[in-house]
Amino acid sequence: MRALYTASSGMAAQELNVELISNNIANMRTAGFKRQRAEFQDLLYQSMRRVGSSSSDAGTVLPTGVDIGSGVKLVATPRVMSQGTxxxxxxxxxxxxxxxxxxxxxxxxxxxxxxxxxxxxxxxxxxxxxxxxxxxxxxxxxxxxxxxxxxxxxxxxxxxxxxxxxxxxxxxxxxxxxxxxxxxxxxxxxxxxxxxxxxxxxxxxxxxxxxxxxxxxxxxQSNVNAVTEISDLIAAQRAYEMNSKVISSADQMLQNASSMMR
Structure with a gap:
């Protein structure tokens, strides 16, 4: 089931996000340290119905399509070069x-x-x-x-x-x-x-x-803001939990489908 792999990519991305946040917090008292932030991109899509393709012999086209994404990836960890205190x-x-x-x-x-x-x-x-x-x-x-x-x-x-x-x-x-x-x-x-x-x-x-x-x-001093980092940490934890919940739900659906085949 595609949902298992999609959710696992989300969990992996949030794990890396938490690692960045932990490094920022660890360097709160490091002179001249510049915090990093995580930037994400969506992965490839599988087109079930391609938008703009022909929908009839009369020449009509699909105004919208059906695209199923395959997850997320960490694309960059730029440093925020703002002035520290x-x-x-x-x-x-x-x-x-x-x-x-x-x-x-x-x-x-x-x-x-x-x-x-x-x-x-x-x-x-x-x-x-x-x-x-x-x-x-x-x-x-x-x-x-x-x-x-x-x-x-x-x-x-x-x-x-x-x-x-x-x-x-x-x-x-x-x-x-x-x-x-x-x-x-x-x-x-x-x-x-x-x-x-x-x-x-x-x-x-x-x-x-x-x-x-x-x-x-x-x-x-470093430009790390403790309140911002803790807020980002909580958001990353919740995103990780929701992705793990998707995996649990997908697993339950597979179990139900398997039991029907017995």
């Missing part, structure tokens, strides 16, 4: 992006990755790095005798060094943005990679046309 941390090297753009990170193999997580630290050489030790591009090194570091909204990094009255310029942070942010490949560790779908990165200083600005001492 910006929260104070009081850490010198924590930087949040307000608006468009990604920080650029140099991986050990020379690949450039992109992140919204601005929880930076200093390595033993005084270089600005991520929590995993990856260099923030372009490289910025803080002198050992630095008293304080200031990062402006435009990404200019300056240090107050012992024995000097004027601040010392250390470098300029840059941001990258993409024509299709949802096309970026999630690598894990709060990092994204460029793909053909995302397009090539556009680079500029913070505050440039189409780019956001920076805020020192703050971090962008």
């Amino acid at each position: 910006v929260s104070p941390t009081e850490k010198t090297y924590d930087v949040a992006i307000r608006g468009e753009g990604f920080f650029q990170v140099e991986l050990p193999d020379g690949t450039t990755a992109y992140t919204r997580d601005g929880s930076f630290e200093l390595d033993p050489n005084g270089q600005l790095v991520t929590a995993d030790g990856y260099t923030v591009s372009p490289g910025i090194t803080v002198p050992n005798n630095t008293i304080s570091v200031a990062i402006s909204a435009a990404g200019q990094v300056e240090a107050t060094v012992a024995g000097q009255t004027a601040p010392q310029a250390l470098g300029q942070l840059q941001l990258a943005r993409f024509i299709n942010k949802s096309g970026l490949e999630a690598k894990g560790d709060n990092l994204f990679l460029e793909t053909e779908a995302s397009g090539a990165p556009l680079q500029d200083v913070p505050g440039g046309e189409g780019f956001g600005t920076l805020l020192q001492g703050y971090l962008e």
